[in-house]
Amino acid sequence: MIQIVQQLLFVAAIGLTGYLVTKRARFIYRNIQLGKKDIEVQGDKNKRLANMFRLAFGQQKMFDRPVVGIMHFAVYAGFLLINIEVLEIVIDGLTGQHRIFSNVIPSGVYHFLGSFFEVMALLVTVSCFIFLIRRNALRIPRFHMDEMKGWPYRDANYILYAEIILMTMLFSMNATDAVLQTLGNEHYPPVGTFAVSQFFVPIFAGLSETALVAIERTAWWVHILGIFAFAVYVTYSKHLHIFLAFPNTFFAKMEPKGQMSNMDSVTNEVKIMLGMPVDNTDAGESDEMPTFGAKDVQDLSWRNVMNAYSCTECGRCTSQCPANITGKKLSPRKVMMDVRDRAEEIGKNIDANGGTFQDDGKSLYGDFISKEELMACTSCNACAEACPINIDPLGIILDMRRYVAMEESGTPQEWNMVFQNIENNQAPWAFAASDRFKWGEELRTQEIKKTKTEEQDA
Numbered sequence: 001m002i003q004i005v006q007q008l009l010f011v012a013a014i015g016l017t018g019y020l021v022t023k024r025a026r027f028i029y030r031n032i033q034l035g036k037k038d039i040e041v042q043g044d045k046n047k048r049l050a051n052m053f054r055l056a057f058g059q060q061k062m063f064d065r066p067v068v069g070i071m072h073f074a075v076y077a078g079f080l081l082i083n084i085e086v087l088e089i090v091i092d093g094l095t096g097q098h099r100i101f102s103n104v105i106p107s108g109v110y111h112f113l114g115s116f117f118e119v120m121a122l123l124v125t126v127s128c129f130i131f132l133i134r135r136n137a138l139r140i141p142r143f144h145m146d147e148m149k150g151w152p153y154r155d156a157n158y159i160l161y162a163e164i165i166l167m168t169m170l171f172s173m174n175a176t177d178a179v180l181q182t183l184g185n186e187h188y189p190p191v192g193t194f195a196v197s198q199f200f201v202p203i204f205a206g207l208s209e210t211a212l213v214a215i216e217r218t219a220w221w222v223h224i225l226g227i228f229a230f231a232v233y234v235t236y237s238k239h240l241h242i243f244l245a246f247p248n249t250f251f252a253k254m255e256p257k258g259q260m261s262n263m264d265s266v267t268n269e270v271k272i273m274l275g276m277p278v279d280n281t282d283a284g285e286s287d288e289m290p291t292f293g294a295k296d297v298q299d300l301s302w303r304n305v306m307n308a309y310s311c312t313e314c315g316r317c318t319s320q321c322p323a324n325i326t327g328k329k330l331s332p333r334k335v336m337m338d339v340r341d342r343a344e345e346i347g348k349n350i351d352a353n354g355g356t357f358q359d360d361g362k363s364l365y366g367d368f369i370s371k372e373e374l375m376a377c378t379s380c381n382a383c384a385e386a387c388p389i390n391i392d393p394l395g396i397i398l399d400m401r402r403y404v405a406m407e408e409s410g411t412p413q414e415w416n417m418v419f420q421n422i423e424n425n426q427a428p429w430a431f432a433a434s435d436r437f438k439w440g441e442e443l444r445t446q447e448i449k450k451t452k453t454e455e456q457d458a
């Protein structure tokens, strides 16, 4: 009877987890689709796949800082590999069996895998402790900037605590299991002890069988329910990058970093002005007033929004940003966090209003990202270069700055003069194109004079 109740509870837990994760995944996918769909995903598929394997799977850029890179890789690999062990737990939970794979896998292999997972779990635990120390005791500056106050700071810690608890439960579960095997309890097949949990066995060795079963079952339930809760929590957390890093690196911008995209409408206008053929024959003939740049999330591209949901909040971009380093208000990490927060807000608005966005009087520009932040950017691309998963904060900044310049005419006076010069003189300087070579005239005159003098002297 107790066994059936446990199985029913397990089915309910897995069903609830599946429902919550699916609901949230649909919400995020719909929010990413809020962005414009008119970007071209360039570069061939094989290059994109290689990029994804290198950056998301191989975490290549994380190894720019080798020690942290190794620890991060341990946590990541542990997360992936321990899921194989979770598969057994799920099947056990559904069928009411215990260590079901031990019946189908040769005992030596089963023992090796059990030990291997425990070694990975130990590496995860140690790495999580070190990450907690870096964040909370050593207080690495990039983890304590303004945008990291409150929830982002707590989020990073919660996930580390959760991983330590999950791994501790795994060791406790396996250690008590090992003692129960020696007592001949028939529910626990004789798989022996594993590499790490064997050192915990003495802690439980003197306990009664009832107490051991209670501890083993509690650890088992906390471990698996913790994993289910983790799966739901991750979709609300910066740790969503565990999954989104893959599509994010696959669809990442492949063009050279310094290459800026032109606005078709402006390009066509210039071409018309210069009497050149335009790509789009409808250019300039549409009744709709074109809008320039991005004021809100809907004006960005879907890739920009996916970038925002993929951001790990690691702050590597901000720590390399010359504007931030020199004390300006700009932080590319905050830009990404703001885009995500605004996308969430719009998504909730749409859900609350039967699928249609009702104007809330707010926008990404102004309410989340200020003009001061946008204007501080030097367009150097150091942020994009530093990002371990190819996020492009500059693309968002440029689009928003285009809005400020072209829709609001809100750029500084010095910039306006440059724009005016480009428009009138096709150069940023205040001289007509016809005067462009005047600077050389004097030199030429001097040269002629010099030659004449030399000829006379001769």
Ligand code: SF4
Residues within 6 Å of the ligand: 317, 320, 321, 322, 323, 324, 330, 331, 332, 376, 377, 378, 379, 380, 381, 382, 383, 384, 393, 394, 397
């Ligand atoms: S491109 Fe802008 S945001 Fe990025 S690092 Fe350079 S100045 Fe900072």
Ligand code: SF4
Residues within 6 Å of the ligand: 310, 311, 312, 313, 314, 315, 316, 317, 318, 332, 333, 336, 386, 387, 388, 389, 391, 393
């Ligand atoms: S944009 Fe990239 S580098 Fe910057 S915080 Fe996000 S993940 Fe880290």
